[in-house]
Amino acid sequence: MGFSSSSRRLCVASVLLVCLCMLLCRVHGGSSHEKHLEEGINTLIPAPSCSARDSLDKDFHPNCWDQPTKTSTTKRQPSSYKLYIVYLGEVKHDHPDHVVASHHDMLTTLLGSKEESMASVVYNYKHGFSGFAAMLTPEQAKQLAEVPEVISVEKNKIHTTATTRSWDFLGLNYQMTGTGSGLLKGSNYGEDVIIGVVDTGIWPESRSFSDEGYGPIPSRWKGKCQLGPDWGINNCSRKIIGARFYSAGVSDEVLKIDTLSPRDHNGHGTHCASTAAGSMVEGASFNGLAQGVARGGAPHARIAVYKSLWGTGRTNEGSTAAILAAIDDAIHDGVDVLSLSLTSEENSFGALHAVQKGITVVYAGGNEGPRSRTIRNTSPWAITVAASTVDRSFPTVITLGNKQQIVGQSLYYQAKNSSGSSFTGLVFPDGCTKVALNGTDIRGLILVCLIQLGTLAQASRYVRDGGGYGIIFAQYTTNDIGPMADACQGIACVLVDLDTAEKIGKYMDVTSSPVAKIEPAHTLTGKEIPGAKVASFSSRGPSLDYPDIIKPDIAAPGANILAAVGDFYKFISGTSMAAPHVSGIVALLKAEHPDWSPAAIKSAIMTTARVTDKRGMPILAEGLPRKTADPFDYGGGNINPNGAADPGLVYDIDPRDYNRFFGCTIVRRTNVSCDATALPAYHLNLPSIAVPELRRPTTVWRTVTNVGVVNSVYHVEVQSPAGVMMEVEPTVLVFNSTNNVHSFKVKLSPMWRLQGDYTFGSITWRNDQKTVRIPVAARMTIQDFYADFA
Ligand SMILES: *[C@@H]1O[C@H](CO)[C@@H](O)[C@H](O)[C@H]1NC(C)=O
Ligand SMILES: *[C@@H]1O[C@H](CO)[C@@H](O)[C@H](O)[C@H]1NC(C)=O
Ligand SMILES: *[C@@H]1O[C@H](CO)[C@@H](O)[C@H](O)[C@H]1NC(C)=O
Ligand SMILES: *[C@@H]1O[C@H](CO)[C@@H](O)[C@H](O)[C@H]1NC(C)=O
Ligand SMILES: *[C@@H]1O[C@H](CO)[C@@H](O)[C@H](O)[C@H]1NC(C)=O
Numbered sequence: 001m002g003f004s005s006s007s008r009r010l011c012v013a014s015v016l017l018v019c020l021c022m023l024l025c026r027v028h029g030g031s032s033h034e035k036h037l038e039e040g041i042n043t044l045i046p047a048p049s050c051s052a053r054d055s056l057d058k059d060f061h062p063n064c065w066d067q068p069t070k071t072s073t074t075k076r077q078p079s080s081y082k083l084y085i086v087y088l089g090e091v092k093h094d095h096p097d098h099v100v101a102s103h104h105d106m107l108t109t110l111l112g113s114k115e116e117s118m119a120s121v122v123y124n125y126k127h128g129f130s131g132f133a134a135m136l137t138p139e140q141a142k143q144l145a146e147v148p149e150v151i152s153v154e155k156n157k158i159h160t161t162a163t164t165r166s167w168d169f170l171g172l173n174y175q176m177t178g179t180g181s182g183l184l185k186g187s188n189y190g191e192d193v194i195i196g197v198v199d200t201g202i203w204p205e206s207r208s209f210s211d212e213g214y215g216p217i218p219s220r221w222k223g224k225c226q227l228g229p230d231w232g233i234n235n236c237s238r239k240i241i242g243a244r245f246y247s248a249g250v251s252d253e254v255l256k257i258d259t260l261s262p263r264d265h266n267g268h269g270t271h272c273a274s275t276a277a278g279s280m281v282e283g284a285s286f287n288g289l290a291q292g293v294a295r296g297g298a299p300h301a302r303i304a305v306y307k308s309l310w311g312t313g314r315t316n317e318g319s320t321a322a323i324l325a326a327i328d329d330a331i332h333d334g335v336d337v338l339s340l341s342l343t344s345e346e347n348s349f350g351a352l353h354a355v356q357k358g359i360t361v362v363y364a365g366g367n368e369g370p371r372s373r374t375i376r377n378t379s380p381w382a383i384t385v386a387a388s389t390v391d392r393s394f395p396t397v398i399t400l401g402n403k404q405q406i407v408g409q410s411l412y413y414q415a416k417n418s419s420g421s422s423f424t425g426l427v428f429p430d431g432c433t434k435v436a437l438n439g440t441d442i443r444g445l446i447l448v449c450l451i452q453l454g455t456l457a458q459a460s461r462y463v464r465d466g467g468g469y470g471i472i473f474a475q476y477t478t479n480d481i482g483p484m485a486d487a488c489q490g491i492a493c494v495l496v497d498l499d500t501a502e503k504i505g506k507y508m509d510v511t512s513s514p515v516a517k518i519e520p521a522h523t524l525t526g527k528e529i530p531g532a533k534v535a536s537f538s539s540r541g542p543s544l545d546y547p548d549i550i551k552p553d554i555a556a557p558g559a560n561i562l563a564a565v566g567d568f569y570k571f572i573s574g575t576s577m578a579a580p581h582v583s584g585i586v587a588l589l590k591a592e593h594p595d596w597s598p599a600a601i602k603s604a605i606m607t608t609a610r611v612t613d614k615r616g617m618p619i620l621a622e623g624l625p626r627k628t629a630d631p632f633d634y635g636g637g638n639i640n641p642n643g644a645a646d647p648g649l650v651y652d653i654d655p656r657d658y659n660r661f662f663g664c665t666i667v668r669r670t671n672v673s674c675d676a677t678a679l680p681a682y683h684l685n686l687p688s689i690a691v692p693e694l695r696r697p698t699t700v701w702r703t704v705t706n707v708g709v710v711n712s713v714y715h716v717e718v719q720s721p722a723g724v725m726m727e728v729e730p731t732v733l734v735f736n737s738t739n740n741v742h743s744f745k746v747k748l749s750p751m752w753r754l755q756g757d758y759t760f761g762s763i764t765w766r767n768d769q770k771t772v773r774i775p776v777a778a779r780m781t782i783q784d785f786y787a788d789f790a
Helices: 003-027 035-044 050-059 060-066 096-111 114-120 140-144 182-186 252-256 269-275 318-332 349-356 416-421 456-465 482-488 497-510 573-593 598-605 657-667
Strands: 083-091 121-125 130-136 152-155 194-199 241-243 283-284 290-294 304-307 337-340 360-364 383-388 395-400 405-409 424-427 447-451 470-474 490-496 515-518 554-558 561-565 566-573 687-694 698-706 712-719 724-729 731-736 740-749 760-764 771-780
Touching: 003 304, 035 096, 050 447, 083 140, 083 318, 096 114, 096 121, 096 130, 096 140, 114 121, 114 130, 121 318, 130 140, 130 318, 130 573, 140 152, 152 760, 194 269, 194 318, 194 573, 241 318, 269 337, 269 561, 269 573, 304 318, 304 724, 318 337, 318 349, 337 573, 349 657, 360 573, 360 598, 383 573, 395 490, 395 497, 405 497, 416 470, 447 456, 447 497, 456 482, 470 497, 470 515, 490 497, 554 573, 561 771, 598 771, 687 698, 712 724, 724 760, 731 740, 740 771
Parallel strands: 194 304, 194 337, 241 304, 337 360, 360 383, 383 554, 424 447, 447 470, 470 490, 687 771
Antiparallel strands: 083 130, 083 152, 121 130, 283 290, 395 405, 395 515, 405 490, 424 515, 561 566, 698 740, 712 731, 712 760, 724 740, 760 771
């Protein structure tokens, strides 16, 4: 990028911001918001300013701005400095001030002066874990990595973002009076649980965030309401109890189209927050479709906003340095659940520390499906969420000129000029790309497109601009109509499958002037719609980073989810939408079981998940071709919140076990303890088992804790992966008041010498009341030198 040319402009900007900061600093008694206004700039210019010093002093020395600004003595070439993240492990001092001072001591030694040190630091991580983000040269970064206390030094990376119906479908029936379902009632709708949402901010005016009827903010809350140009102190409330923002490392181009405040100009963060914890809103719909009561999974939970993704529309961007700062603050502030609908490549220590402080961390798994090995955010301590469809569809009747009626799906809500009753011409161009369509007269006509020949976005734009009537878009069935809400905006866009397209094609072949009419969509829900399939876009396992564990962990609704965007309600699809469903459910579980660890909560969710629908039919995974879903599509299965509230047994993990494992995953470091028995990761007591290289008989142990009826007996039911003999010992577990924890041994033996592919099985502990199931994946292997990348 043109660094030198932009730096002058940035300097001017930073002066303006300093003025603004000073103003805000005084008005609001020196809260921390001013720091962040600077940081977006600071990352681009490692310039000397109050801001750098402020990142040291911000919380404790509000007079910072009254002191003269010091000037760095060195002539730095900005382009040789890059943002690095230096990780130092646990916080080793009582006071955050002292943590920060220790960072500067370290840097001063390296850089030669305190000024240099202060000028280079962008964020200090000092609450949940110790470390900092700083502008350094590659040489300095290398030297830092040699310092004994330093665990890792990584370059900053850039990230992007990855419901009226979904909650009924999950069995959480939100009748506020009377018959609320088990988990909702038991948890009092998540009252006083705090969900931290790390995303694009929030739109506080949405009805979903009304704080009417809420009691006081929980007294343990230590968060802040960080102000900005379009975010006043009133924008925080008893519902949105905190709001902060983090922009360091994000490009100037992206920050320019956003505002330095917690306000959401993108829509993504608002959608996610309202899905996790939106208050009840009667009569939410998208132009009359999917009408119902909109609400989050934990409608009484409190929301804490950590805006770390910037930009509007499809352009959005965040940085590792900023997301880590958000997580560090969230740990300090007292959130119970962290919901991250973003694709991260952070080395997961931020999430690790959060989990070790008792915070459940929920990540979206990514939208790169249906290809294998695309799942992201897969550290063992986090919950990684896949997206499924819900039992709702929007059938749309198309009548052809020969009176034949065919049905597609759309979000078409209004026949233009009430022409739903009249026929209009059909055109079938050679292609539906911008280039192929160039010059085609589409006025008043319906365009027929095949997915191979174009994209919906290009075709719909052409139809809208050219005064067309609509599009019939043929593709293999994905049922993902979310994108149509954006792309079609009032024109009739209908998704049909290839069989249906064939019928249209036959009609057009034999007709000289083919015509059709399109009626507005209806909303169809419930029994007649096949239940949750794993959505085609949902990223699939196994994990590239952690092949010794099964990822994703769970599937939750993520296709065509209606939730708040700005003042309205909008359909969006993505694992970004699935993650907050899980975050909401985690909040309910936390409220009902405050003593459960993040591992226990994850276990409860995974072991009770559904692998068949209500009729006993296997859950499918969309893709080419569609198939029966396996654990790399949905982990434990489709989430079953009421089951998770009372799982019987849990696979718990002592948070220290993660340390041993984590130490072994950090490459190039000596001073981190790596206990070889912690590897491979399948030795962690996770509610799943994956053995990616099964060459010889392999033994894995698991431990279960009874959280159900005290005196219980469970029998094992083993379903071996094909080609593998799986033996479990003992086969019966007897729990009583003195013995509420039992370990069992799982021995996996390959039946042949085979360079195989993954096969799947399960281990289920069962009694009359409970079914506690974990998925198993194994791959027989002979040689190292190739993997089957199916
Ligand atoms: C390892 O780190 C600890 C602090 O965590 C320090 O006391 C010790 O000196 C370090 N050891 C080496 C060999 O660097
Ligand atoms: C949020 O703050 C802005 C600016 O201070 C104000 O105009 C708006 O009404 C506030 N919204 C709410 C929901 O309080
Ligand atoms: C409705 O029809 C009138 C006249 O035919 C036209 O001017 C107008 O743009 C149409 N409206 C829409 C929404 O298509
Ligand atoms: C469409 O065609 C016109 C004239 O043939 C040409 O000038 C224009 O660049 C074309 N546009 C696109 C997008 O291909
Ligand atoms: C629980 O079971 C163990 C092993 O069967 C037995 O030794 C113990 O006495 C039992 N405790 C109670 C309270 O029944």
